[in-house]
Amino acid sequence: xxxxxxxxxxxxxxxxxxxxxxxxxxxxxxxxxxxxxxxxxxxxxxxxxxxxxxxxxxxxxxxxxxxxxxxxxxxxxxxxxxxxxxxxxxxxxxxxxxxxxxxxxxxxxxxxxxxxxxxxxxxxxxxxxxxxxxxxxxxxxxxxxxxxxxxxxxxxxxxxxxxxxxxxxxxxxxxxxxxxxxxxxxxxxxxxxxxxxxxxxxxxxxxxxxxxxxxxxxxxxxxxxxxxxxxxxxxxxxxxxxxxxxxxxxxxxxxxxxxxxxxxxxxxxxxxxxxxxxxxxxxxxxxxxxxxxxxxxxxxxxxxxxxxxxxxxxxxxxxxxxxxxxxxxxxxxxxxxxxxxxxxxxxxxxxxxxxxxxxxxxxxxxxxxxxxxxxxxxxxxxxxxxxxxxxxxxxxxxxxxxxxxxxxxxxxxxxxxxxxxxxxxxxxxxxxxxxxxxxxxxxxxxxxxxxxxxxxxxxxxxxxxxxxxxxxxxxxxxxxxxxxxxxxxxxxxxxxxxxxxxxxxxxxxxxxxxxxxxxxxxxxxxxxxxxxxxxxxxxxxxxxxxxxxxxxxxxxxxxxxxxxxxxxxxxxxxxxxxxxxxxxxxxxxxxxxxxxxxxxxxxxxxxxxxxxxxxxxxxxxxxxxxxxxxxxxxxxxxxxxxxxxxxxxxxxxxxxxxxxxxxxxxxxxxxxxxxxxxxxxxxxxxxxxxxxxxxxxxxxxxxxxxxxxxxxxxxxxxxxxxxxxxxxxxxxxxxxxxxxxxxxxxxxxxxxxxxxxxxxxxxxxxxxxxxxxxxxxxxxxxxxxxxxxxxxxxx
Amino acid sequence: xxxxxxxxxxxxxxxxxxxxxxxxxxxxxxxxxxxxxxxxxxxxxxxxxxxxxxxxxxxxxxxxxxxxxxxxxxxxxxxxxxxxxxxxxxxxxxxxxxxxxxxxxxxxxxxxxxxxxxxxxxxxxxxxxxxxxxxxxxxxxxxxxxxxxxxxx
Numbered sequence: 001x002x003x004x005x006x007x008x009x010x011x012x013x014x015x016x017x018x019x020x021x022x023x024x025x026x027x028x029x030x031x032x033x034x035x036x037x038x039x040x041x042x043x044x045x046x047x048x049x050x051x052x053x054x055x056x057x058x059x060x061x062x063x064x065x066x067x068x069x070x071x072x073x074x075x076x077x078x079x080x081x082x083x084x085x086x087x088x089x090x091x092x093x094x095x096x097x098x099x100x101x102x103x104x105x106x107x108x109x110x111x112x113x114x115x116x117x118x119x120x121x122x123x124x125x126x127x128x129x130x131x132x133x134x135x136x137x138x139x140x141x142x143x144x145x146x147x148x149x150x151x152x153x154x155x156x157x158x159x160x161x162x163x164x165x166x167x168x169x170x171x172x173x174x175x176x177x178x179x180x181x182x183x184x185x186x187x188x189x190x191x192x193x194x195x196x197x198x199x200x201x202x203x204x205x206x207x208x209x210x211x212x213x214x215x216x217x218x219x220x221x222x223x224x225x226x227x228x229x230x231x232x233x234x235x236x237x238x239x240x241x242x243x244x245x246x247x248x249x250x251x252x253x254x255x256x257x258x259x260x261x262x263x264x265x266x267x268x269x270x271x272x273x274x275x276x277x278x279x280x281x282x283x284x285x286x287x288x289x290x291x292x293x294x295x296x297x298x299x300x301x302x303x304x305x306x307x308x309x310x311x312x313x314x315x316x317x318x319x320x321x322x323x324x325x326x327x328x329x330x331x332x333x334x335x336x337x338x339x340x341x342x343x344x345x346x347x348x349x350x351x352x353x354x355x356x357x358x359x360x361x362x363x364x365x366x367x368x369x370x371x372x373x374x375x376x377x378x379x380x381x382x383x384x385x386x387x388x389x390x391x392x393x394x395x396x397x398x399x400x401x402x403x404x405x406x407x408x409x410x411x412x413x414x415x416x417x418x419x420x421x422x423x424x425x426x427x428x429x430x431x432x433x434x435x436x437x438x439x440x441x442x443x444x445x446x447x448x449x450x451x452x453x454x455x456x457x458x459x460x461x462x463x464x465x466x467x468x469x470x471x472x473x474x475x476x477x478x479x480x481x482x483x484x485x486x487x488x489x490x491x492x493x494x495x496x497x498x499x500x501x502x503x504x505x506x507x508x509x510x511x512x513x514x515x516x517x518x519x520x521x522x523x524x525x526x527x528x529x530x531x532x533x534x535x536x537x538x539x540x541x542x543x544x545x546x547x548x549x550x551x552x553x554x555x556x557x558x559x560x561x562x563x564x565x566x567x568x569x570x571x572x573x574x575x576x577x578x579x580x581x582x583x584x585x586x587x588x589x590x591x592x593x594x595x596x597x598x599x600x601x602x603x604x605x606x607x608x609x610x611x612x613x614x615x616x617x618x619x620x621x622x623x624x625x626x627x628x629x630x631x632x633x634x635x636x637x638x639x640x641x642x643x644x645x646x647x648x649x650x651x652x653x654x655x656x657x658x659x660x661x662x663x664x665x666x667x668x669x670x671x672x673x674x675x676x677x678x679x680x681x682x683x684x685x686x687x688x689x690x691x692x693x694x695x696x697x698x699x700x701x702x703x704x705x706x707x708x709x710x711x712x713x714x715x716x717x718x719x720x721x722x723x724x725x726x727x728x729x730x731x732x733x734x735x736x737x738x739x740x741x742x743x744x745x746x747x748x749x750x751x752x753x754x755x756x757x758x759x760x761x762x763x764x765x766x767x768x769x770x771x772x773x774x775x776x777x778x779x780x781x782x783x784x785x786x787x788x789x790x791x792x793x794x795x
Numbered sequence: 796x797x798x799x800x801x802x803x804x805x806x807x808x809x810x811x812x813x814x815x816x817x818x819x820x821x822x823x824x825x826x827x828x829x830x831x832x833x834x835x836x837x838x839x840x841x842x843x844x845x846x847x848x849x850x851x852x853x854x855x856x857x858x859x860x861x862x863x864x865x866x867x868x869x870x871x872x873x874x875x876x877x878x879x880x881x882x883x884x885x886x887x888x889x890x891x892x893x894x895x896x897x898x899x900x901x902x903x904x905x906x907x908x909x910x911x912x913x914x915x916x917x918x919x920x921x922x923x924x925x926x927x928x929x930x931x932x933x934x935x936x937x938x939x940x941x942x943x944x945x946x947x948x
Contacts, residue, residue, distance in 0.1 A: 041945050047935040068942040109942070112935055146946075215943035222941070275934035278925050282876055283904060313931035331844055333853070333878075333904035335923070455798055459883060460898040464844045495881060495901040496841040497802055565943070573940045 009373040009450045009504065034397060035126050037238045041066035041109060047222065050111035050248040051424075052304035053263035054394070059304040059426050060246045062398045065225065067241075069107035069140075069214030073149035076100050076176060076202065078189045091193050098187045098200045102207070102234060105144050106227040107214070108241055111306070113249035114138070115223045116261060117549030121542075122246070122395050123227075126239035128541035131229035136554030139219055142226025143555050145564050146213040154178050154185065164199065173197055178204055205234065215565035216558050223249070226553065244395050248306075254286070254293040263302040265324045265424075266293035266337055269317050276313050279335060288336035291347070292326050295339045298347035299433070301325065304392065305424030323421055323434055325522070329464060338465045340437070341519045349523045353514035356487055358458045359469040360451060366500055369452035370472070380442055382410040383417045385435035392426040393534055403428055403527050405435035407443065428527035436525035440518040444509040449488060452502045459501060466490050467508055610693045611673060613657070617717065618671065618697050620662040625655075628675025628690045640670040640694065642701075642719060643748055643771030660697060666746045668698045668719045668775025698775060704730065708776075710788030715741075715778040722748065722794040726770035731792040732763045739785035747774040755779075767794055799886045800900070803827070804837055804855070806866060808875040814866050820891070827893035842881060842901035852922035853879060853903045859917045867919055871907040877921050878904045 045066070054060035076098045084093040110118070114137045125131045134141050155175040158166050164186065166179050173190040184201045191198055231237050247261035251271045254264065262268070266289050273279050296302070301324045311319075314328075321328040326337040342350040385405040392398035400422040406412070419438070421431050449470060462468065471485040488505035495501050509517045557567035613624040626635055636652040651658055658671065672694045679687035698717040702708075707720040722730045732751065734743050740755035748771040751763065772794075780787055801819035805812055816835035817825050825832040839855040857863050870877060881901045884894035905921035912918045937945070 037948075040948055041937050041942060043937050043939060043942070043945065045937050046933045047937060047941070049933050068937075068945045070946045106946075109937075112933065210946060210948045212944070212947040214946040217938075217942040218940055220941060221935075272932055272934060273925070276925065276931045278931070279923050280874065280876065280906070283906070283923050307933045311932045314925050316932045329845060332902045333922070335925070455883065455900070459900045492843060492845040493901075494841045494843040497800060497839055497881060499798070499800065502841075567943050568939050570940065573938070 038240050039066045041068045046310050047112045049307040050245050051268050052248040053261040054246040062244050064240050064242050065108040065110050067106045067108050069146040071105040071144050071146050072209040074102045075153045094193050098202045101230050101232050103230050108225045110223045111249050116247040120546045120548050121544050122244035124242035129544040133550045134226040134553035135550035136552050137223050139554040141224040141554045148211050150207050216567040254290045264293050265303040283334050285334035285336040292337035294347040301430050303424045304426045349519050351523045356469040357466045364453040366452045371450040374447045383415050385439050386416045386418045387431040387435040388420045388422045389425040389431035390422040432527040433522050433525050437522045440521035444517050445507045447507050449505040455499050611695050617699050618660045620660050620665045622660045624658045626673035626692045630677035633675040634686045636674045643773050666744050666777045670694050704791050704793040708790035715780045717777045719775050720791045721772050724772045725794040726767050728794040729764050729766045730794040732765050734789040735759045736787050739782045741787040742779040744777045749774045797886050801882045803880050805878045806870050825893050842903045852920050855919050867910050
């Protein structure tokens with residue numbers, strides 16, 4: 001039996017994207033800080049993806065890359081402050097000062113993948129276009145060696161003494177001495193006027209540049225930028241580097257099958273699916289993906305953004321697809337995106353009459369095959385869609401904007417529903433159309449249907465996204481016939497191997513001309529189109545104005561020589577393991593050998609009640625008792641012949657004991673009891689009989705030849721295996737010394753010596769049966785006696 | 796009812812097909828679509844097609860023969876694909892040879908995500924391993940190999 005469980009119909013509006021209310025509101029993603037400190041890449045953090053393509057004066061991404069390596073070094077230059085001239089223009093005197101500067105170099109990761117060169121005037125140090133840059137791919141950008149070389153320019157540090165008197169006498173121009181006690185640096189220079197060697201001083205500044213400057217890496221499949229800049233204002237050295245990227249990571253575009261930058265969301269989604277390695281290419285519906293990419297292209301729904309926040313791929317695609325009026329869906333088990341609006345052959349939004357694919361009537365429905373669920377009021381009341389997007393000027397910092405979308409006649413005061421597209425949307429019309437789509441669905445879509453129908457021609461022609469008509473006759477009173485008659489979009493189809501097909505449908509509202517009202521609303525929606533000024537003041541700090549590409553300068557990993565860091569090699573960080581059992585050990589391994597030999601479970605059987613009333617071995621005169629676990633049991637006693645195994649009942653009765661007889665002891669038998677508890681309802685009045693353990697009425701069984709025993713007063717009973725020869729005889733040899741003892745043989749032979757004395761007296765005993773066991777019972781009642789015997793094998 | 800439905804199941808990888816089964820022509824090796832399809836009594840609840848990506852894994856139920864266990868455990872280990880196709884044709888057509896006129900009602904393609912059950916019956920889940928948990932975006936993270944020991948402030 002197969003149990004099928006479908007999602008409740010109430011969930012369909014949420015699953016199909018009809019309801020997209022955000023769960024929280026927050027500041028726009030595009031509202032990044034500009035003048036904060038440089039961000040640092042950390043192990044385990046996400047490698048960003050910059051995905052954009054500036055076209056038609058729109059698009060591009062302003063990114064703030066993280067640094068992985070740095071180099072800091074300072075030095076001093078002698079600067080002429082003023083000069084005095086004579087009337088001929090000859091310099092008579094100069095006033096100079098020393099000026100410290102710091103060279104900062106950073107290695108920054110822009111994006112995963114390769115990308116076109118960034119323009120020089122698109123690079124920012126803080127808010128200003130400054131610095132020297134290089135860009136490369138798949139290797140480390142720049143050739144400089146990372147490290148902190150602050151104060152390495154000092155010739156030496158002098159402690160003790162004070163002032164110029166502490167300077168070495170052989171000082172020469174160009175040297176700098178840090179005299180620690182006065183906290184000043186003395187810079188030696190040669191005056192260009194007087195020609196003598198002098199010095200100027202500066203305060204020694206303790207810089208707090210990072211000491212751990214990075215060891216470099218492979219930068220495999222990354223676009224990396226090197227930044228170099230000399231700063232004189234040391235109060236403002238730690239500023240974030242920004243880059244305006246016009247063309248982001250190169251991917252193979254679905255539309256033109258060309259490797260290059262893309263701003264198509266579907267290209268990005270396919271890249272991420274491919275990179276996840278979780279979905280084989282056979283499970284990606286490239287045809288539908290291409291159609292979806294064309295839908296985005298035709299309607300100018302572009303992605304110009306960066307991915308840096310870690311997210312689940314499935315969640316990410318679902319969360320973003322509806323911002324491009326797409327649905328992330330599965331068709332025949334394959335991943336695909338489908339437009340949420342009807343489209344024309346040229347992929348634009350279809351605003352003409354909609355032709356439905358199939359019409360369902362009562363004759364198609366199976367019993368109980370109709371279910372309707374209206375969209376709850378909370379998801380239908382009028383709201384204002386506050387759409388956040390990003391205005392992205394060329395070569396400048398983008399900023400977040402909002403555009404409120406509402407139907408005329410509704411309140412301007414809210415409630416508001418915030419949707420943040422600012423991370424990737426740079427087109428106001430795009431944001432407005434998405435807001436309109438959500439608003440129009442909210443206003444016009446009333447309900448969902450679930451119909452279960454018999455198979456028919458629709459079985460093979462309908463698929464998700466198709467439009468169908470459902471016209472069902474409804475009689476609400478005598479002679480009053482109405483029809484439930486609407487168009488629907490198929491959201492889910494479930495086809496069973498037994499025939500019935502279930503369709504989950506979403507109301508598809510049309511106007512009197514049969515046109516989709518949602519499509520009409522979206523197609524007509526445009527933004528106000530106002531371009532806001534970025535609001536930048538005092539725009540005078542730029543030094544880079546050239547639009548040239550950043551040069552491709554880079555190098556491979558360092559090798560630890562010449563003061564370079566030790567870049568980890570692949571063998572330092574990768575560990576290949578050889579699987580135990582070999583690489584083809586894939587069938588679950590071998591089966592274990594040998595049979596299973598588990599220890600006995602002492603608790604898997606009920607304990608056997610035992611016979612009581614003897615010590616070691618029962619002897620004649622012992623009173624044996626047996627208790628099966630109930631009052632007044634019926635006890636039956638049995639003896640077992642050790643040669644034949646025949647059981648003989650010897651006595652029985654309520655709580656009956658058994659007294660061992662001499663005959664029994666001489667016969668060498670085994671004894672056991674059967675106890676039956678009273679049961680008035682059972683035939684005979686007893687039931688639930690249990691057997692006791694089996695007790696040997698002899699000491700042990702030993703083998704011939706030589707099998708025998710020895711002892712003193714008291715005697716013994718032994719069973720001896722003399723073999724099965726018959727007819728035959730064996731030799732019984734006894735020693736009783738002077739005090740007489742008696743030896744009795746029974747079982748497979750019969751002999752009684754009576755009380756006798758003597759030493760090593762042989763007796764030939766004839767066997768009486770083919771059985772092999774005889775019992776030898778010794779009677780030695782006299783104090784001080786000693787005896788022994790041995791038995792040969794029968795022949 | 797004048798319709799018959801036959802399902803075929805194919806396990807394949809690239810151009811190599813490992814299993815071809817059909818569940819309609821009992822004990823018959825069926826020549827269909829230029830291939831031979833062996834009879835195997837597998838069942839499935841329903842093939843769903845959805846606008847939402849989740850929840851449309853296909854579960855098929857098969858007898859737990861050693862052929863099944865080895866075929867699907869190897870398919871799972873080697874990331875082979877499994878395709879289930881549901882065909883519809885006239886019940887008045889020949890019941891001994893493959894139909895010449897038919898329609899494809901539904902099709903589902905997936906990897907063997909999970910299999911389990913008892914010694915007599917196995918349930919096999921077919922879908923994709925695009926997991927609803929775990930982080931896959933962005934696909935790469937900074938590693939020691941990529942950036943060494945990075946700058947620290």
